[in-house]
Amino acid sequence: ANAYITDGFNLNQYAMDFDSSAAIAYLTNPALHYKAAPLPMGARRAVSSGGTNVVLFAGATPAQKAAATTFINFLISVPSTIAWAEHTGYLPVRQSALTNPAWMAYIGTHPNQAVAPEQVRFAYFTPRLAAMNSAIQEVTSQVGDMLEGSQTVAQTLHNMAQAVNESLG
Numbered sequence: 001a002n003a004y005i006t007d008g009f010n011l012n013q014y015a016m017d018f019d020s021s022a023a024i025a026y027l028t029n030p031a032l033h034y035k036a037a038p039l040p041m042g043a044r045r046a047v048s049s050g051g052t053n054v055v056l057f058a059g060a061t062p063a064q065k066a067a068a069t070t071f072i073n074f075l076i077s078v079p080s081t082i083a084w085a086e087h088t089g090y091l092p093v094r095q096s097a098l099t100n101p102a103w104m105a106y107i108g109t110h111p112n113q114a115v116a117p118e119q120v121r122f123a124y125f126t127p128r129l130a131a132m133n134s135a136i137q138e139v140t141s142q143v144g145d146m147l148e149g150s151q152t153v154a155q156t157l158h159n160m161a162q163a164v165n166e167s168l169g
Contacts, residue, residue, distance in 0.1 A: 005144050009034075014147055020050070021116035024089035036112035038119055045122035051090060082106070091117055135167035 009017035010029045017023065018039070027034070039047055054075060056068045074080055081092040082103050097103050098117050107114040126132060139160045146156035 005140060005147065008144065008147060020089070021091060021113070022089040024112055025087070026089075034112070036115040038115060045119070046124055047119045047122045048126050049120075049123040050126065085113070086110075089113070091120065129167060131167035131169070135163045138163035 005014065005017050006019055006023045006026050008014045009019075010027050010032060012029070012032060017034075021036075024036070039045075054072055056065060056072065060068065075084075076093050078092075078094055078097045078100055079102070081094050081097045082100060084090060085092045085097070085103070086106055092098060092103060126136075142151075142156045142159045142163070145151050146153060151159075
């Protein structure tokens with residue numbers, strides 16, 4: 001199975017890839033030439049969002065809470081969030097980072113990284129269902145299998161619907 005469509009795109013096996021901005025970090029083929037673009041629009045613009053969570057547990061000791069607060073403040077500082085975005089493809093987590101001279105210089109030389117932040121105003125969160133992440137991974141895997149030619153479009157759509165329906169239980 002193809003866990004990541006980016007793999008085939010990175011090897012020039014596919015002409016395009018619908019993916020997260022974080023996938024840019026995995027596009028390492030120097031012969032790959034691509035341009036990031038906003039998601040196509042249907043009746044209205046809608047961009048799913050995701051990412052990694054940072055939490056502070058209520059049951060932590062006062063010392064742990066103080067240390068965690070210091071660390072979280074470091075992570076969300078403008079210099080840190082810009083460095084994180086530059087190295088991972090994820091978005092900066094502060095609006096102020098997007099107008100910072102360091103970020104502006106970076107996207108000046110990495111214009112593909114400027115596309116996702118422009119779409120934040122159309123973002124929504126996917127439903128919080130226990131099995132949704134596995135369903136999304138299965139859908140991606142099914143598309144990859146179809147693109148590599150190991151199953152038909154009809155079988156892919158059937159498998160994808162089945163995976164999502166199972167997650168909705």
